[in-house]
Amino acid sequence: MGISIIEKLFEEAKDALFLIEENKCIKQNKMAITLTKVYPFSLEKVLEIARGEGCRLHSTMEKCLDCEVKADWDQAAFPLILQSAQGQQEQFSGSYTEVGQQALLSIRRVAVQDRLQQVIQNKRLIEYVNQAHENERKALSQELHDGLAQSIYSLMLETRQLKWDEQAEGLEAKLQKIDEDFVALLGEVKQLAVDLRPTALDDLGLIPAIEALLHRLTETTGVVVHFIPILETKRFPESVETITYRVLQESVMNSVKHADVDELWVTLSEQESQLLLNVRDHGRGFDFEDVNGRSRGLGLLHMQERAESIGGHLAIQSQKAEGTTVTLRIPSQWEVIK
Known part of the structure; x- marks a missing residue:
């Protein structure tokens, strides 16, 4: 018997197609064969990501903790970065469709x-x-x-x-x-x-510099800041310390200027191999659309740019009359300075 039109379309498709059954590939087209030769990857891992059971940023769902990537996941078009045997990385887009006991995984170059x-x-x-x-x-x-x-x-x-x-x-x-x-x-x-450039940051490190900043803030504004460092005092690379300090500085000043608060809560910790800074207030809160294009919106964009420059991630949650929480996560892709 000749090849059916559907089989021909499957075989000649420009996307890499994988027919999946019971978590295994039972059929793949020409582009899929070529893709796996050039970019060897774990199909199981890609399927986890496609189904929302994994995350580009975290190896397990326990580590994912309902992060922004998971919240915005779309099986119809999710991003992938595959690495060739020579170490070259390339951006791809994937889609995943389930039909009964089988599923179709499609991967295409961006x-x-x-x-x-x-x-x-x-x-x-x-x-x-x-x-x-x-x-x-x-x-x-x-x-x-x-x-x-x-x-x-x-x-x-x-x-x-x-x-x-x-x-x-x-x-x-x-x-x-x-x-x-x-x-x-x-x-x-x-x-x-x-x-x-705070001298304490260069001479003593991140935690003493933060303590000095918050002490000075309390003296000049009267706002009480509860600082809880949940990590041992140690030195990090200059870029990590500087950006963490500047994001904190911008966050607390935003709260003092706009949130109408008399208390702030700041925590600095290491969780899941990440340096985690959290700044929280119970003030006025705001709507992101209301601050776009204004000086405060630029301040938020500046903080985000600082974080992304070293592979970090900045998340801001705010609701009117409920307060604002700023969370900075910096992955531990550095050597701690002894």
């Missing part, structure tokens, strides 16, 4: 248009980062001009006035006032230096 769209998105992200850095430079320039420069100019005028003042009356009080102004100016310089 279209050039999709990769081009990713390139465009990356370019836009780079443009945003550059603009964010430029905004930071402008803010620093404004701070130097309106703050330090004006204070120095004022002290300069006061000292010149003493030089030409022939009367000694009140000289001691004037000198005392100038001394106090110099102390205040020095404090401004130190605070500016801390904001640019």
Whole structure:
């Protein structure tokens, strides 16, 4: 008997097709054979992912913990990254359809248009980062001009006035006032230096730097911060410490500025080989659509960009009148610095 039209369509399909029965492949087409030769992979693992029983980010569902990937999973089109025998990685898209006791797994290479769209998105992200850095430079320039420069100019005028003042009356009080102004100016310089790069982060590490930041926040705003570090004090690579610190700094300042709270809860821990930062408040909360395009929306995007730059993941949950929780996860793809 000749080959039926359906069998011919199956065999000549441009996608790699796998006919599955009882968790085993009972038939595959030409593209599937070629795919498995170039990109050897575990069919069992791909089937777990296809059925939502596994996750791209975690090896078991116990580790997945209802993460965002699982919540948004779609069997009709799920992403895959396969690695060739030479170690080259390639993006694919899979689909999984069950019919009775059998199922059809389809895998196709991500279209050039999709990769081009990713390139465009990356370019836009780079443009945003550059603009964010430029905004930071402008803010620093404004701070130097309106703050330090004006204070120095004022002290300069006061000292010149003493030089030409022939009367000694009140000289001691004037000198005392100038001394106090110099102390205040020095404090401004130190605070500016801390904001640019906290010395505690370089000298002592992440936990002491966070403690110093939160202590200063409480002193200046009155907001009580409950910090619970659930890990031993140790050093991580500079990029991990810096980004964790900056995400925390942005998160707590957002809560202080917008959430109308008098208490915050911060935890830092290691779970499932991940560094986990959690910042929680019970304040006003917000709607993500309401902050798009505004300065706060840019702040959230900046935090997300920082996290993704080292392979981390930032999750923000917020509900009006219920509060906000910011969670940063950084996979342990680093060597702990002794």
